[in-house]
Amino acid sequence: MENFINYQCDESWERQVLISTFQSSEVVPTAKQRCQANARERDRTQNSVNTAFNTLRLLIPTEPPDRKLSKIEILRLAGSYITHLDNQLYTGDMEQPCLQKDNTDKGTNLCTFCWSAVKKDKPSTPARNYYSYKPSY
DNA sequence: TAGGCCATCTGGTCCT
DNA sequence: AGGACCAGATGGCCTA
Numbered sequence: 001m002e003n004f005i006n007y008q009c010d011e012s013w014e015r016q017v018l019i020s021t022f023q024s025s026e027v028v029p030t031a032k033q034r035c036q037a038n039a040r041e042r043d044r045t046q047n048s049v050n051t052a053f054n055t056l057r058l059l060i061p062t063e064p065p066d067r068k069l070s071k072i073e074i075l076r077l078a079g080s081y082i083t084h085l086d087n088q089l090y091t092g093d094m095e096q097p098c099l100q101k102d103n104t105d106k107g108t109n110l111c112t113f114c115w116s117a118v119k120k121d122k123p124s125t126p127a128r129n130y131y132s133y134k135p136s137y
Numbered sequence: 138t139a140g141g142c143c144a145t146c147t148g149g150t151c152c153t
Numbered sequence: 154a155g156g157a158c159c160a161g162a163t164g165g166c167c168t169a
């Protein structure tokens with residue numbers, strides 16, 4: 001019969017708790033390393049991934065500015081916003097709303113950020129009034 | 138209550 | 154060998 005020690009992470013998930021003792025020299029480090037890896041992965045997700053999402057979120061203009069966005073919304077809107085800025089950079093006209101091809105490739109639509117500026121009925125400065133959020137990507 | 142979103146765990150792969 | 158990164162699975166929470 002194999003012998004091993006049965007560990008579980010404690011309630012704070014920071015350390016191993018000895019549940020029961022058996023005999024096996026192989027299982028012990030594996031369980032401890034697993035909890036350590038879990039902790040590293042939590043830290044990476046919270047401190048690295050989520051911080052990156054939060055940083056990116058701050059660069060996306062919305063109305064209201066603190067509007068809650070999901071992660072997929074952040075990614076999609078960031079892409080749309082980059083396209084919007086690229087269009088304005090390409091035309092060199094910050095006053096003229098930029099156009100984007102729609103998904104069906106059958107025509108063009110006003111881009112999300114210019115659309116938002118128009119919707120706010122402040123056409124004089126569209127480049128600075130794209131803070132409304134329309135959930136179309 | 139179903140669906141969306143998220144945090145966490147887990148095992149695999151890659152890198153140092 | 155150990156850590157970083159990644160993707161899949163799972164369960165909890167929230168909202169329409």
